[in-house]
Amino acid sequence: MARAVDRSYSSGVRVAPVVLNVPVCSRPVFGFFKDKKESAASKDVAATRSGGGCSSGLCPAPFAVADYLVASCHLTPAQAVKASKVLSHLKSPSKPEAVLAFLSDLGLSDADVAAVVVYDPLLLCSEVDKTLAPRLAELRDLGLSPSQIARLVLVDPARFRRPTIISKLQYYVPLFGSFENLLQALKYNSYLLSSDLENVVKPNVALLRECGLGDCDIAKLCIPVPRLLTSKPERIQAMVARAEDVGVPRGSAMFRHALLAVAFLSExxxxxxxxxxxxxxxxxxxxxxxxxxxxxxxxxxxxxxxxxxxxxxxxxxxxxxxxxxxxxxxxxCSLEARLKPRYYVVKFLKEHGLLKPNRSFYTAAQVSEKVFVEKFIRPHKEAAPRLAEDYAATLKGEVPTRFRLQ
Structure with a gap:
């Protein structure tokens, strides 16, 4: 609007007013820009609520991974927080729900599922149709039963997702003699499923065979010490040398035991x-x-x-x-469960003339429990009726001060 400006001076002289065309704001200038920003922000919020796919005007709460892991996967809150750190990219439960259904069909219990998810949270991101179901079919083609496959998943769910598991099993099952033997070794060392077959495992097996060990011997050796297959070949060569150094030659019946004894022991x-x-x-x-x-x-x-x-x-x-x-x-032999109880029996029998003096304690110590009872206890039932009772007491650690005749 136009505004007249009074240009009168103190001298009393009147000057004609000048009319200026100055726009008049109804609010302060800075408030104007502030309102423009607020208006833009309001539009963004409105777009999020109505134009972002939320027809009701309010978007649903984001997918709470940790809460889902507790409620659906049976993890503890602490486990869920830890696992959720690698699952932060999950925006919906669609993939996890499909994976959980797959695991349930395998026969895994709630506790099993929890153990699997704790071990390998990323399993929940797997594509059932593209990854898990085809792997299941391949394992069935190898002759594994559903229960065996379920136990394999429990041992190493991360390896189950990878296609290399098939070639590993094709090599290991014949070597160990059965899937059950292999599974026992995997419980001690699941690295068998991730180790390099060509550059690590097969050279180690070849060396053990050169030492006179058959596949059965190798399996017996590697079930308690599976690292013999997954360690660097140079290290296994050093173990073989140490076994020979303690006086057990390659090819001998005791070499497997010698190798087991010195495994991972330094000189x-x-x-x-x-x-x-x-x-x-x-x-x-x-x-x-x-x-x-x-x-x-x-x-x-x-x-x-x-x-x-x-x-x-x-x-x-x-x-x-x-x-x-x-x-x-x-x-x-066990000192408390075999050597001491049998020594007391042999000593008692000799002291009472019920056993020839030249009958050795070593012989009594080496026979099975059944044979020991038949040869050293039962023949003296009439002469020493309390012998069996006293022997039973020694097996429990209740050694009588003196075995009784009557």
Whole structure:
């Protein structure tokens, strides 16, 4: 609008007013720009509520991954928070729901599903039709039953998703003799399913075969120590050399046991154990070599166990060091469940003239429980009717101060 400007001066002279065409704002200038911004923001919100696919005017809450993991996958809140960190890209439960249905069809329980998701959260992102169902069909073609496949998923769900699992199983199942044997090894070391077959596993198997081990021996060796197949070939070669160094030649019946005994033991630890055996049993270097060659696993026995064995066999039974060195199988027996109870029986029978003096304790210690009872307990039922009762007490650790005749 036009506004007249009074240009009168203090001198009293009147000057004609000048009319200026100045636009008049109904609000402050800065408020104008602020309102423009607020208006734009309001339009964005409105677009989000109405133009973003939300017909009701309000968008649904975003997919809460952690809550879903607790409610549908049976994870604990702590487990869910941890797993949700790798699943933050999930925007809906559609894929997880399909995967859970697949796992349920395999026969997995709620606890199994929870264990699988904790181990491999990304399994929930798998395409059932493109990945999981085809893998299931391939495993069935290998002859695996649904229950076996379910157990395989539990061992390593991440490997189950990958196509390489088929070629691995085609190699391992014949090597281990059965899927059950392989599964037992996988429980100790699932890296069998991820190790390089051509550059690691097969060279190790070839070396073990060169040592005179058949597939059955390799399976027996690798079920308790599956790392023998997945370690670098150079490391396995060093283990073979150490097994030979303790006095067990390749091709011998005890070589598998020697390899198991020295597996992942350093030369220093083996040398220290040899010195301990010499000191504890008063053995010479040659006697240690004899004992280790016959019972390589003695290198794995704890110092405490070996001390208790030496005290019993040498101090109580009265056996000579050389005698023990040539019969180290006694060291593999349980002290409380076999050696002590049978020694007390043999001692009792000899003291009462019920057993020939030349009948050795070693013989009594080596036979099976059934044979021991038949040869050392039952024949003396009339002469020593309490013998069976007293022997049973010793097996429970309740050693009588003196076995009773009546």
């Amino acid at each position: 220093e630890k083996i040398a220290a154990k040899v010195e301990f055996l010499k000191k504890t049993f008063r053995w010479s270097e040659a006697e240690v070599a004899i004992a280790v060659a016959k019972l390589p696993v003695v290198l794995r026995n704890s110092q405490e166990r070996l001390l208790r064995m030496s005290e019993f066999l040498m101090s109580e039974v009265g056996l000579e060091p050389e005698y023990i060195a040539h019969r180290p199988a006694m060291l593999a």
